[in-house]
Amino acid sequence: MTILVINPGATSTKVSVFEDETEVFKRTIEHDEAALGGFEHVADQKAWRQKEIEECLDSGGWTHARFDAVAGRGGLLRHIPSGTYRINDLAIEDLSAGRFGEHASNLGPLISKSFADRAGIPSFFVDPVSVDELEEVARVSGFKGMERQSFFHALNQKSVARVAAVRLGKPYEALNLVVVHMGGGVSVAAHRKGRVVDVFNVKDEGSFSMDRGGGLPVNALIDFCFSGKSKAEVKRTLGSQAGVLSYLGTRDFREVLRRADSGDAQAKLIYDAMVYQHCKDIGAMAAVLKFQLDAIVLTGGIANSRRLCDDIAGYVGRIAPILELPGEEEMSALAQGALRALRTGEAMEYR
Secondary structure, eight states, rough: OOOEEEESSSSSEHHHHHHEEEEEEEEEEEEHHHTTTTOGGGGGGGGHHHHHHHHHHTTTTOGGGGOOOEEEOEEESSOOOSSSSEEEHHHHHHHHTTTTOOOGHHHHHHHHHHHHHHTTTOOEEOOOBOOOOOOOHHHSSSEEEEEEEEOHHHHHHHHHHHHHHHHSSGGGGGGGEEEEESSSSSEEEETTTEEEEEEETTTTSOOOOOOOOSSSHHHHHHHHSSOOOOHHHHHHHHHOOOHHHHHHHHOOHHHHHHHHHOHHHHHOOOOOOOHHHHHHHEEEEHHHHOOOOEEEEEEEEEGGGGGHHHHHHHTTTTSEEEEEEOOOOOOOHHHHHHHHHHHHOOOBBBO
């Protein structure tokens, strides 16, 4: 079976084609940041990104008729169990309206269903960022009515955790893991026996990332919110113009390292602070698991940095063995989820 996989990110869209479990076509479409800035809402990018995706597929000789299904990365949806879902009208309504927040991943189901409907084939999303397996005690925030919510890189976290289980020679459901996804966003999660029972995500709390603020001082945040900015401006600033970008003017982790190594004291400080905050989060999630860990798993694009992994190990290496699984398993995980649904005829209903 031939599966088209679409994975939109903040400034790029990854496109792959799988023949069963084998990836036979792979492209990353880099989008012009100035053009992206011209869209008021993420959903407004749908037609523009879809056109670039179709031009990419045309250049590789892939036509609509060659696909059996489309799988798109899930976005900010209602909190739902882990699994493969049909892209239905309710999902499209929620994502189009940004009902649960705006993020580039919202475009995954929107573009996938549009493409699939034209081709007359099914469309799916798998393990969206809103997968929720939190224990009740983890939901309590400290202020009634403002409960902690589960948003994290569920697709890659779950996929990488299963790869780690194979490496460790045990079922995923038998392991305790802290998984650290480090890319444009960061999420640090406690996996207990196959369930993500607690998580820090940079959207709300925890370490800052390349362009997101993470957990910020509450009183300073209140002052910022009442400094004359609109709600949309505050969300846009803290969600895409904060983090490393706000300090150093770049989202490129490699540039941060180059500047730090060339004697830029500010770049060195911000790099050190990011490592420091990641490790604080790892320690907290290790405590959630009562320090009974089988491994700490480092993943995401930035985990390709030997220096970063070594520096993290310098802080937390005594807690548990560290497994480095850099990059992302998202494309394969999406394809495999769609394949399971096609082969069994079973997919979950988003409701």
